Amino acid sequence: MKRNNTLSLHRIRLLMQWDWALNRKKYIWEWMATFMAYFAINWFLLLTAGRTHDLDGFQAVALFSVFLLFAIFAARGLADPVSHNETRLTFLTLPASNGEKFLYRALFVTVFYFVISAVLFVMADVAQYVCRLMLEWGMPYLQFSTSPTLVTSHLPMVFTQSFYGMLPLTMSLSLLLIHATAVLAGFLNKWVFAVIMLIVLRRSFFALNWMEKATGGEVLLANMVLICLIVFCWWLAYRLFCRRQIV
Amino acid sequence: MMMEIKNVSFGYNRKQTVFDDFSLTLGEGSVYGLLGRNGTGKSTLLYLMTGLLRPHRGEVLYQGVNVFLRRPETLSQMFIVPEEFNLPKVSLKQFVSLNRPFYPRFSDELLRSCLRDFDMNEDIHLGELSMGQKKKAYMCFALATNTQLLVMDEPSNGLDIPSKSQFRRVVASGMAEDKAVIISTHQVRDIDSLLDHVVIIDGSRTLLNRSVADICSHLCFTELSSGELTGDELFTQPSVHGQSVILPNRLGEEEGTLNLELLFNATLAHPEKMAQVFGE
Structure with a gap:
């Protein structure tokens, strides 16, 4: 059997170990900052939710937007x-x-950052619960485990209902496109990155309004275009990665 | 041939062409000295050889494979010690354990031997070393990878005087028939006793690519007083004792000692004359 010398799981594992060992302090600092940000957002949501246990749609979208920014x-x-x-x-x-x-x-x-972000998010929720217990402030509760919760109702609602008229697949693809553009923009300087992201985000919000009036065929076409753009961004990012030089 | 640079053209921008249709071949079993003026492209050439830069035209082949493809089997056979580098703030042992799996020929014995020659021990922390010590530690690791091609850019920069002779000993002890070491440097006196082969480049031209034995069989390096000059000298330059001269080595005369600095100056000053000596 011919060995694939250009894609070895063993070497990928070695790379991950190498990267973790050399950069773990940096990653841990980043995760601590992310945790503190989620913790602050948790408190913001608590304070804006008032005395009710429910989080309204606006808070769900706000939380989701922050997650997307990260x-x-x-x-x-x-x-x-x-x-x-x-x-x-x-x-x-x-x-x-x-x-x-x-x-x-x-x-x-x-994948890894998504999992870490979700873990940090839940940790921040547990931390706010513990803080409220210690401060004896109100009736402490975990914001993501009681019903109705952000995870079991509001976020799925964003994807399954006709949110601003946009179908769930199209919305998911739009988010993946924003993410793919960010991957590509990482190979450009930070100012070009900022401009590209602003344009993509602006276009995404514009598309939200367009989708309200779109027919089924137009939505299908839009989805195909989104998939092509996502693949293009990742392909171009890989090409730029391969062509990277010392100078 | 181990390394083939074929008709390479490269420049950092449109106004600054470093190489134009440049070619060079290097084989194994030798320690190469890569010499040239400031800004002539020595470091650039080393980066081209190790796949860190991509030529605009032409190709750089290592054992027949384009180095810019950066294949793992190619990269695991070469190692570059750049002039400036960053070492992570970890212990040497941890640095070795993280990097050695990528180099299948890594040798612990070589590492220990090199560290011993440099009067260093294994229990050092890279974050606590001076620049010279970091350089020595990094060179020990580089030699211990046991790669077929080892490239060093100004390796003796930052080393104290005892360390320079240790460096020569360390590199010489790590040599083998299937290996090549390419050293780019201005500090010719630090490496002249180490070299088997001299490559002098200037712009896009290879002015000299000869073994030391070949050079010494064609040329004689000596010191003469001003009154002893006969006009047969290929090159002269003032020295403390009078004139340092290069003379043609007559047939049957014993091979002399290479004066690398003199050879370098002569080749840059009279490239055609030097080429004629070697029948080019």
Whole structure:
């Protein structure tokens, strides 16, 4: 059986170990900052929810938007090892293929970051519960485990109902496009990144209004275009990654 | 040939062309000295060899494979020690344990031997070392990877005088028939006793690509007083004792000692004359 020398799970695992061992302090600081941000948002939601247990749609969308922002900045971090002078030479000469290096970074800033963000989110919720217990302030509760909750009702509602007239698949694809654009923009300088993200976000909100009047065929076409754009962004990001040089 | 640079053109921008249709081949089993003026592209050439830069035209092949593809089997056979580098703030042992799995020929014995030669021990923390010590530690790791190609850019910069002779000993002890070491440096006196092969480049031209034995069989490096000059000298330059000169080495004469600095100056000053000596 011919061995695939350009995509080895063993080397991907070695890359992850290497990256974690050398950068864990930086990641832990980032996660602590994320935790503190979620903790602050938790308290904000508590205070704006008043005395009720329910979180209204606005708070759900606000929370979701913050989560999306973190996902965008995490996606931009895919290019980090090849964007910084201090790490670029070491990373480029590390004996792993471009595909392996790109795949491990992609997994790290998507799947792993998503899981970590969700864990931090829940930890922040538990922390606010513990704080309220200690401060003896009101009736402490976990915002995401009681019914109706953000996770079991409001967020799914965003995706399953005709939210601003936009079908759930189209909305999901739009979010994936925003994420894919952030991945691509990570290979550009931060000002170009900011401009591109503003344009993409603005266009996404514009599309929300357009979708209210769209026919089924137009929605299908829009979904196809979104999928193509998502694939294009990831493909172009990979090409830019492979062509990265020391200077 | 181990390394083939074929008709390479490269520039950092449109106004600054570093190489134009440049070619060079390097084989294994030698320690190469890569010499050239400031800004002539020595570091750029090293980066091209190790896939860190992509030529605009032409190709750089390592054992027949384009280095810019950055294949793991290619990258695991080469290691570059750049002039400036960053080491993570971890212990040497941890640094080794993280990086050695990527280099299948890594040798603990070589690492220990190199550290011993540099009077360093294994229980060091990279974050607590001076620049010179970091350089020595990094060079020990580089040699211990046991790669077939080791590239070093200004390796003796930052080393104290004892460390420079230790460096020569360490590199010489790590050599083998299937390996090549390419050292780019201005500090010619730090490496002249180490080299087997001299490559002098200027702009897009290779002015000299000869083994030390070949050079010494064609040229004689000596010191003469001003009154002893006969006009047969290929090159002269003032020295403390009078004139440092390069003379053609007559057939049958014993091979002399290479004066790398003199050779370098002569080649840059009279490239055509030097090429004629070697029948080019």
